[in-house]
Amino acid sequence: MTRREVSIEINGEVFERTVEPRLLLSDFIRHEARLTGTHVGCEHGVCGACTVQLDGEPVRSCLLFAVQATGHSIRTVEAMAALDGTLHPLQQAFHETHALQCGFCTPGFLMTLEPFVRDAEPAQLDDRTIRSALAGNLCRCTGYQNIVTAVKLAAERTHA
Amino acid sequence: MRKGVIGTSLPRKEDVPLLTGAARFAGDVQRPGMLHAHILRSPFAHARLLSLNAGPALELPGVHAVLTQEDLPPAARAIPMRMFAQQDLEGYLQPPLAGGVVRYSGEPVAMVVADSRYEAEDAAELVEVDYSELPVVLRPDEALEEEAPRLHTGPNRAGGFRIEFGDVDRAFAEAHLVVEERLEVGRHAAVPLETRGLVAEVDELTGMLVVYGAAKIPHVNRRILARLLDRPEERIRLVELNVGGGFGARGEFYPEDFLIPFCALRLRRPVAWVEDREEHMRACNHSREQVHDVAIALAKDGRFLALRDRFLNNTGAYIRTHGLVVPGMTAALLPGPYRWSAYRCDASQVVTNKTPAGTYRAPGRYEANFVRERLIDVAAHRLRLDPVELRRRNLIARDDMPYPTGTHTDGHPVVYDSGDYALLLEKGLARFGWEEMRRWRDSAPHRGIGVGFFVEKSGIARWEYARVEVTNRGETHVYSGGASLGQGLETVLAQVAADTLGVRYDDVSVFHGDTATIPDGMGAFGSRAATLGGSAVLRGATRLRERLLELAADELEIAPEDLDLVDDAVIARGAPATRVSLSALFELARPARALGSNTQPGLSEEAYFLSEDMTFPYGLHCAAVEIDAETGGVAIERYTVAYDLGRAINPQLVEGQVVGGAAQGVAGALLEELAYDEGGQLVAGSFMDYLLPTAGEAPFVDVLITEDAPTSRNPLGAKGAGEGGTAAAGAAIANAVADALAAEPTRLPITPERVLTLAREGAR
Numbered sequence: 001m002t003r004r005e006v007s008i009e010i011n012g013e014v015f016e017r018t019v020e021p022r023l024l025l026s027d028f029i030r031h032e033a034r035l036t037g038t039h040v041g042c043e044h045g046v047c048g049a050c051t052v053q054l055d056g057e058p059v060r061s062c063l064l065f066a067v068q069a070t071g072h073s074i075r076t077v078e079a080m081a082a083l084d085g086t087l088h089p090l091q092q093a094f095h096e097t098h099a100l101q102c103g104f105c106t107p108g109f110l111m112t113l114e115p116f117v118r119d120a121e122p123a124q125l126d127d128r129t130i131r132s133a134l135a136g137n138l139c140r141c142t143g144y145q146n147i148v149t150a151v152k153l154a155a156e157r158t159h160a
Numbered sequence: 161m162r163k164g165v166i167g168t169s170l171p172r173k174e175d176v177p178l179l180t181g182a183a184r185f186a187g188d189v190q191r192p193g194m195l196h197a198h199i200l201r202s203p204f205a206h207a208r209l210l211s212l213n214a215g216p217a218l219e220l221p222g223v224h225a226v227l228t229q230e231d232l233p234p235a236a237r238a239i240p241m242r243m244f245a246q247q248d249l250e251g252y253l254q255p256p257l258a259g260g261v262v263r264y265s266g267e268p269v270a271m272v273v274a275d276s277r278y279e280a281e282d283a284a285e286l287v288e289v290d291y292s293e294l295p296v297v298l299r300p301d302e303a304l305e306e307e308a309p310r311l312h313t314g315p316n317r318a319g320g321f322r323i324e325f326g327d328v329d330r331a332f333a334e335a336h337l338v339v340e341e342r343l344e345v346g347r348h349a350a351v352p353l354e355t356r357g358l359v360a361e362v363d364e365l366t367g368m369l370v371v372y373g374a375a376k377i378p379h380v381n382r383r384i385l386a387r388l389l390d391r392p393e394e395r396i397r398l399v400e401l402n403v404g405g406g407f408g409a410r411g412e413f414y415p416e417d418f419l420i421p422f423c424a425l426r427l428r429r430p431v432a433w434v435e436d437r438e439e440h441m442r443a444c445n446h447s448r449e450q451v452h453d454v455a456i457a458l459a460k461d462g463r464f465l466a467l468r469d470r471f472l473n474n475t476g477a478y479i480r481t482h483g484l485v486v487p488g489m490t491a492a493l494l495p496g497p498y499r500w501s502a503y504r505c506d507a508s509q510v511v512t513n514k515t516p517a518g519t520y521r522a523p524g525r526y527e528a529n530f531v532r533e534r535l536i537d538v539a540a541h542r543l544r545l546d547p548v549e550l551r552r553r554n555l556i557a558r559d560d561m562p563y564p565t566g567t568h569t570d571g572h573p574v575v576y577d578s579g580d581y582a583l584l585l586e587k588g589l590a591r592f593g594w595e596e597m598r599r600w601r602d603s604a605p606h607r608g609i610g611v612g613f614f615v616e617k618s619g620i621a622r623w624e625y626a627r628v629e630v631t632n633r634g635e636t637h638v639y640s641g642g643a644s645l646g647q648g649l650e651t652v653l654a655q656v657a658a659d660t661l662g663v664r665y666d667d668v669s670v671f672h673g674d675t676a677t678i679p680d681g682m683g684a685f686g687s688r689a690a691t692l693g694g695s696a697v698l699r700g701a702t703r704l705r706e707r708l709l710e711l712a713a714d715e716l717e718i719a720p721e722d723l724d725l726v727d728d729a730v731i732a733r734g735a736p737a738t739r740v741s742l743s744a745l746f747e748l749a750r751p752a753r754a755l756g757s758n759t760q761p762g763l764s765e766e767a768y769f770l771s772e773d774m775t776f777p778y779g780l781h782c783a784a785v786e787i788d789a790e791t792g793g794v795a796i797e798r799y800t801v802a803y804d805l806g807r808a809i810n811p812q813l814v815e816g817q818v819v820g821g822a823a824q825g826v827a828g829a830l831l832e833e834l835a836y837d838e839g840g841q842l843v844a845g846s847f848m849d850y851l852l853p854t855a856g857e858a859p860f861v862d863v864l865i866t867e868d869a870p871t872s873r874n875p876l877g878a879k880g881a882g883e884g885g886t887a888a889a890g891a892a893i894a895n896a897v898a899d900a901l902a903a904e905p906t907r908l909p910i911t912p913e914r915v916l917t918l919a920r921e922g923a924r
Contacts, residue, residue: 022278036188037181039404041353042437046847049353077181091179095171098812101820102646103178104185104354104404127860134855138847140353140405141646142816143823144855 006070010035011079021067026050028066029076037077037107041138048137051108052076058112077107080114090117090154099150101141109137113151122159125152165659166876169812172651173670174644183402186357186373191430194359195224197420198280199433200270200287201442202262205298205513205840206309207291209260212270217283222275224427226287227419229257229269236388236422239413241483242380243621244570252318252511254478256388256415256422262291263311263477264515265841266442268415273423273431296840300472300510301451311477311511318479319509323491325566326502331466335457339539344907345527345890347449347474348832350520351852352645354404355440356414360421361430367395371421374398376411376643377683378673384413384481385421396421400673406645407824408519408685409445412481416443441845445482446834447520449474450490452531462545464554466502469494469531475509476516484509484570486517489524489617492569496532497581497615497778498554503566513840519685521824522883525616526890530829530908533612533891538904547895548589551613555581561869569617576615576776578869579804585613588780588802591864597784597798601899606787607797610895612888615778618805618880619873620686622771625678626696628657628704630763634728634743636661636668638700641681642693643673647882648813649689655809656694656876660701661708662725663742687777687880690809692769695874699767707765711748712740714759775871777879779803781822781892787900789919792912794830794897796859801885803863806870807878815863818885823858825889831857833909861885 007016010033017032029038029052038061041049045063052061053075061074080088087095090110100106116133130151134144177183202209214226238253258269270287274280295309302308303316310316332338358373369391374381378398386393403410416433424431435443452471459465473487487507495503520526540547556563558580565574594609601607625641638657642649650670658665671677682688709720712730716723716738723730730745732738740748747753751761784797801818808814831851835844844850851857863885870877894905897915903922907914 020278030188031190034190035181036184039185039354040187041355042847044437044846044848047353047437077179081180087176087179094179095175098169098172098816100175100178101648101816102352102354102403102405103174103183104352104402104646106178107181110179131855136854138353138852138854140351140407140824140852141820143819143821143853143858143861145819145858145860146816148855 004067006066008066008069008072008074010074011076019066021065023066024062025064025066025069026061029061029074035076035078039104039107041105048112049105049108051111051137053111056115058115077110080110089157090114093150093154097146097150097153099142099146105137105139109147112137117151117154117158120155122155125155165655165665166809169810170651170655170665172648173654174648174650185354185402185404186359187434189359189372189432191359191361194430194432195273195275195427196277196280197423197431197433198272198277198284199268199416200272200284202258202265202267202269204262204291204293205265206294206296207262208294209258209262209269210290210292213288214270216288217272217286220279220283220286222279223272223283225273225423227257227271227423229255229259232256233390235390236418239415239418239481240384241479242384242481244483244485244488246319246484248319249479249483251314252312252479254415254480254516256418264513266515267477271419271423273427296513298512298514298836298840300474300512303510303512311513316511317508318475318511319484320487320507322504322506323567324504326466328466328468328502328504331502332457332468335465336460337458337539337542338455339535339542340455341535341538341906343452343454343531343534345448345450345530346907346909347446347834348828349444349446349834350407350409352405352407352410355435355437356410356416356444357434358416358420359430359432360424362425362428368397369395369421369425370397370399372399372401374400374673375403375645376406376685378643378675379641379681380683381413381417382675385418388418389422397676400643403645407521408523410645412445412518437847438845441850442515442842445480445518446476446515447517447523448527448828449517450527454531454535456535456539458539462543462550462553464498464500467495467500468504470506472508472510474512474514474517476514477511478516480516480518482518485519486524488569490528492567492574493525493615493617494528494532495565495567496529497556497613499556514836521821522616522887525614525887526825526828529612529614529888530890530894533888534894537610537895537898548611552582552585555585575773577871577873579776579778580868581778583868584778584802584804584866585780587866588782588800588864591802591862592782592798592800600784606789606900608896608898608900609784610892610899612781612891612895614884614888615776616884616887617774617776618687619691619771619774620688621682623682624692624696624769625681626693626700627764627766628697628700630704630708630742630746632743632746634741634746636663638668638670638697639678640670640672640693640697641678642689643684645684647817648810649684649693651813652690652809653693653697656697657701660698661705664727667728687882691775691874691876691878691880692771694809694876694878696767696769698875699769700765703767704763704765707763708745711745711759715740715748771873773873775873775879777803777805777884779884781888783892783896785896785900787915792915794910794915799859800862800864802866803884804866804868805879805881807867807876808865809878811865814865814881817881818863819861821883821885822861822889823853825886826859826893827853829890829893829908830910
């Protein structure tokens, strides 16, 4: 199979590789960049576990090929906490409200919710709006309830 | 219990790596020279395997091996049962790779190993397999018909049993009212968000076979693997990493659990396998599919006289590790929280051409609770009695505890340990706002309310191992035979250790799931990890505390009873400046210092907790639903679970278990169904078709935890928290829908299509 050169910036570091065109972006992130915080739950774009941010927008990395991401900037869960280990307010809120159990889906939720919390109008953050923002990510452990609580807490702190 | 650490909602020890992407799941393992396996699976539900030609696949660059059944050693021809085994079932066990016949779509027939997963999948397409299709049978009742296609040498009823007490026939003959229904639960499954995954390698320096990706029951699976490989247990190391959910299905010993280590041994290369989602849906245990013909005999005043059931459990194409666990649990706990003078249950384990089935959160009880509670509502409707009042009249009284139910599971009598069911019923109804929701129901059409009462069991397989140690830094390390599927085991065990010893929660680390550092264990299933694992930690920590106090007593020349352990030191009561730190005690306990004294060296205490019996938590699900008469959609207006589990070690984690469990139970009642077409193909094999609940469907669940009936069967007084949130969800939802439609649903899940049918034909 013809291989192609790709150059993808992930969390500020540029990864230049020669890859098959069929290589999924999720596999590039996990196996080439060795950033295994991005998880693969279904590989058909439903569960949202593989969500990363491409140029700031949440996308499903299992629905993109690595070659499509060349020249773009990717942000993954590994970039959220500060270098000294201080958690991002959203991560901190997840921790305090028990918004994760097995944690497999959590990076995808964080990637989806980070821009949502940032752009949210706290006054408009009712349960329905938050649940609608979560509805593209599957979680099998929590029943979503504490994730809703975490979003509220993070939004309050972010916009305080 | 000194510090009040138990009973406090401390933040989880597990969270930070999971939140930052630093956690390691099986699919994250990278080893030098690692190969990737892909399992070639049968596309047919039932067929003779005529020939298999791996030649073209082997010619593809990057391909290292294609394994078929002929490559398997004789010891590995069948995966054994680990629980509720029955000799009759031996002929129905699954081989790691199919031989002459495939019996479900998705059955492994070959394994391809290549440099990458992409190449392994390419090569699998080149393996030439000739099949000759055979007729399929999918429903358990049809499988028992005389002319039904037979799957194995033995009959399609692979096994079964009867549980009986009292004079059932007489009770039915003399009853004022007999209510009889055929009730069915559809097939659904655990579906953890992380698919299964394994990496196996032979450590060339030590010769140790190492398997990463163990889950649920690492030590049990090591025993099975050792037997199938004909290799000593101590030459195998299973390692549990982060595990992305289990719910009963993940961690059982599957064909791949043999194939991947076997292949690593054979090729002397690390071999990785990560299941894809489509594969998971066809390969991992399904659950729940049962057909019940069930009847209740009642007296005129609504007193329950007798319960009679005959049910079929569709276990799919093979008997897997669980043997008769699911029908066993169904039959043992079907009587629930009520007094019966007579009971008869005939259980059958039936094979069909579907994916094999095993346990899923509240196995057998989700089904049994639906069946019993649904039928009670039907009886209440016939008697024109309030369904709650009918229950109230028949509950086992607190004074009757411990209560021998007359049933048994796996040969062991079921004796409820403690409970105040009537109190829980009133507390649960009050929390739900039963009267308020009645008015809500009456104020508009298509609204309904319903309840489901359940008695759960917890702490099956009645022992667990723990070792508690003080380290040279004065910290505490706990090694547990338990396992984590993500439920928060480390947090809970650390709380028990900190509370018992008197040390800081933050100074406790918990280790589990590595057979190299933990000699034995049972693992995590049946709501056992906190109750039995916690009890083992409590025992070990109690002994360690005694030793620390004795050692400090010698050092400080103060009697042990005048000493206390606070945070990181033993101090004199009333004179905290007189103290010796735990790290100093560690030095005092080194073997060289123990020479010449009578003390045992080291600061490590092992304990096995052996439990006399299971414990029986109980609770109530209440649901209020509103039905869209045009679409058949069921909207949940309010949902409450009241649950008595004796003692909550970490209330926030308990609530998390209940809410998450309820989301699964409600989804099994309304959404999730592993539907098959007539040819035996799973038509709900992806997340496009199999409807896991999203945040849009999962209801808000209000949880009331009560601690009115601690158990005396373990030193914590705690009963298991893992399954009550699921146990009666099907029952409560179905009863609420029945109330809304004035019809009697007889089958789960109640999909929009079935709602519309009920609405049309319903009206009782």
